[in-house]
Amino acid sequence: xxxxxxxxxxxxxxxxxxxxxxxxxxxxxxxxxxxxxxxxxxxxxxxxxxxxxxxxxxxxxxxxxxxxxxxxxxxxxxxxxxxxxxxxxxxxxxxxxxxxxxxxxxxxxxxxxxxxxxxxxxxxxxxxxxxxxxxxxxxxxxxxxxxxxxxxxxxxxxxxxxxxxxxxxxxxxxxxxxxxxxxxxxxxxxxxxxxxxxxxxxxxxxxxxxxxxxxxxxxxxxxxxxxxxxxxxxxxxxxxxxxxxxxxxxxxxxxxxxxxxxxxxxxxxxxxxxxxxxxxxxxxxxxxxxxxxxxxxxxxxxxxxxxxxxxxxxxxxxxxxxxxxxxxxxxxxxxxxxxxxxxxxxxxxxxxxxxxxxxxxxxxxxxxxxxxxxxxxxxxxxxxxxxxxxxxxxxxxxxxxxxxxxxxxxxxxxxxxxxxxxxxxxxxxxxxxxxxxxxxxxxxxxxxxxxxxxxxxxxxxxxxxxxxxxxxxxxxxxx
Numbered sequence: 142x143x144x145x146x147x148x149x150x151x152x153x154x155x156x157x158x159x160x161x162x163x164x165x166x167x168x169x170x171x172x173x174x175x176x177x178x179x180x181x182x183x184x185x186x187x188x189x190x191x192x193x194x195x196x197x198x199x200x201x202x203x204x205x206x207x208x209x210x211x212x213x214x215x216x217x218x219x220x221x222x223x224x225x226x227x228x229x230x231x232x233x234x235x236x237x238x239x240x241x242x243x244x245x246x247x248x249x250x251x252x253x254x255x256x257x258x259x260x261x262x263x264x265x266x267x268x269x270x271x272x273x274x275x276x277x278x279x280x281x282x283x284x285x286x287x288x289x290x291x292x293x294x295x296x297x298x299x300x301x302x303x304x305x306x307x308x309x310x311x312x313x314x315x316x317x318x319x320x321x322x323x324x325x326x327x328x329x330x331x332x333x334x335x336x337x338x339x340x341x342x343x344x345x346x347x348x349x350x351x352x353x354x355x356x357x358x359x360x361x362x363x364x365x366x367x368x369x370x371x372x373x374x375x376x377x378x379x380x381x382x383x384x385x386x387x388x389x390x391x392x393x394x395x396x397x398x399x400x401x402x403x404x405x406x407x408x409x410x411x412x413x414x415x416x417x418x419x420x421x422x423x424x425x426x427x428x429x430x431x432x433x434x435x436x437x438x439x440x441x442x443x444x445x446x447x448x449x450x451x452x453x454x455x456x457x458x459x460x461x462x463x464x465x466x467x468x469x470x471x472x473x474x475x476x477x478x479x480x481x482x483x484x485x486x487x488x489x490x491x492x493x494x495x496x497x498x499x500x501x502x503x504x505x506x507x508x509x510x511x512x513x514x515x516x517x518x519x520x521x522x523x524x525x526x527x528x529x530x531x532x533x534x535x536x537x538x539x540x541x542x543x544x545x546x547x548x549x550x551x552x553x554x555x556x557x558x559x560x561x562x563x564x565x566x567x568x569x570x571x572x573x574x575x576x577x578x579x580x581x582x583x584x585x586x587x588x589x590x591x592x593x594x595x596x597x598x599x600x601x602x603x604x605x606x607x608x609x610x611x612x613x614x615x616x617x618x619x620x
């Protein structure tokens with residue numbers, strides 16, 4: 142869509158002060174904000190995570206205590222060093238795979254494109270190879286010339302060094318609280334990396350052998366960081382349920398991208414035996430069937446297919462139909478976070494609660510395993526179109542998440558674990574916020590009606606109202 146006629150039409154609406162056009166495969170989405178609703182405008186107090194609301198402070202304190210209780214008996218101070226052991230093994234795996242291309246066995250400088258070609262990596266996985274090169278450079282295992290973009294002088298492990306590192310995997314895995322199957326998964330992924338990069342085999346086959354979910358459950362449920370985050374998230378939802386008691390209906394929860402149900406299990410246990418309307422959703426029918434088998438007897442629990450990158454209303458969800466939305470380890474897959482957050486906010490009642498579990502730190506072990514699940518699909522024309530565009534990264538920092546929630550119309554709660562907590566360094570965080578009222582926001586329906594005069598191909602598929610929009614080449618300020 143050409144922004145010019147769109148901008149002209151929007152300029153006739155005094156309530157629209159800024160806008161952003163977000164491309165999508167099914168159609169473009171328009172984000173609109175009121176006057177001064179740009180990223181550069183003065184922000185609400187949510188960016189720091191401190192809201193000043195006593196109820197929010199009480200909820201996050203109780204959530205942190207619940208997280209601590211869930212990992213009672215675990216030496217949290219030891220976890221960063223154990224994570225480093227996992228990272229060291231991953232670094233050696235990256236270097237070993239690159240060394241086997243023989244590109245770096247001569248002094249000839251190489252570009253990232255040279256390495257991608259030598260590995261035969263599928264175009265959709267090229268970003269992972271570029272992340273390897275940058276990571277090895279940052280760790281002092283590869284030389285990089287910023288002026289030319291060339292890489293050389295790779296430090297590769299000997300066979301003995303690599304074998305020793307692989308043996309430490311089990312020690313680190315056990316200390317982190319992962320099940321034994323995670324060691325087999327890490328080793329199997331490392332052994333298959335060349336084939337995985339070429340799309341000659343899939344990581345799903347390694348992660349879900351014979352359709353079993355034990356390994357994935359170990360990652361998202363059993364590890365110490367996951368246990369802490371899942372129970373902290375559950376406690377935030379319990380606090381919300383208490384605040385809404387007496388409303389004459391059960392708490393309505395939508396879980397987006399529920400996957401193997403690691404967080405679901407903690408939330409359902411924490412809310413029991415209170416009446417509940419819990420919609421367990423995922424884009425994969427495999428996970429929906431697994432949930433029916435695992436949670437099928439729980440009263441008030443339903444399953445449905447839901448894609449966070451598609452219009453929720455077109456998928457049968459109604460505006461203001463949920464009190465709580467939970468998204469654990471999934472929202473980073475949104476192709477445009479501003480659009481996804483705006484769409485989720487429309488599904489919440491006023492002051493409804495959004496709870497996210499997100500990794501805010503890049504783990505090297507994931508670069509040789511789980512990241513392969515995050516590459517764009519072969520038929521996707523675009524990958525991320527938000528602040529991550531062109532950056533070869535998936536995850537946001539805590540500050541970036543707070544800003545994204547704030548701009549989309551949420552009042553962010555303090556991020557958990559709190560600063561200074563032993564688990565903070567591992568990067569797994571609970572990020573939450575309450576939906577603010579619509580004061581000062583444009584009416585999306587009125588905006589859509591005003592754009593009805595535009596030719597069909599130039600009209601956006603959906604219009605979302607937000608508090609602020611970032612400045613991009615497809616953004617504009619009308620006044």
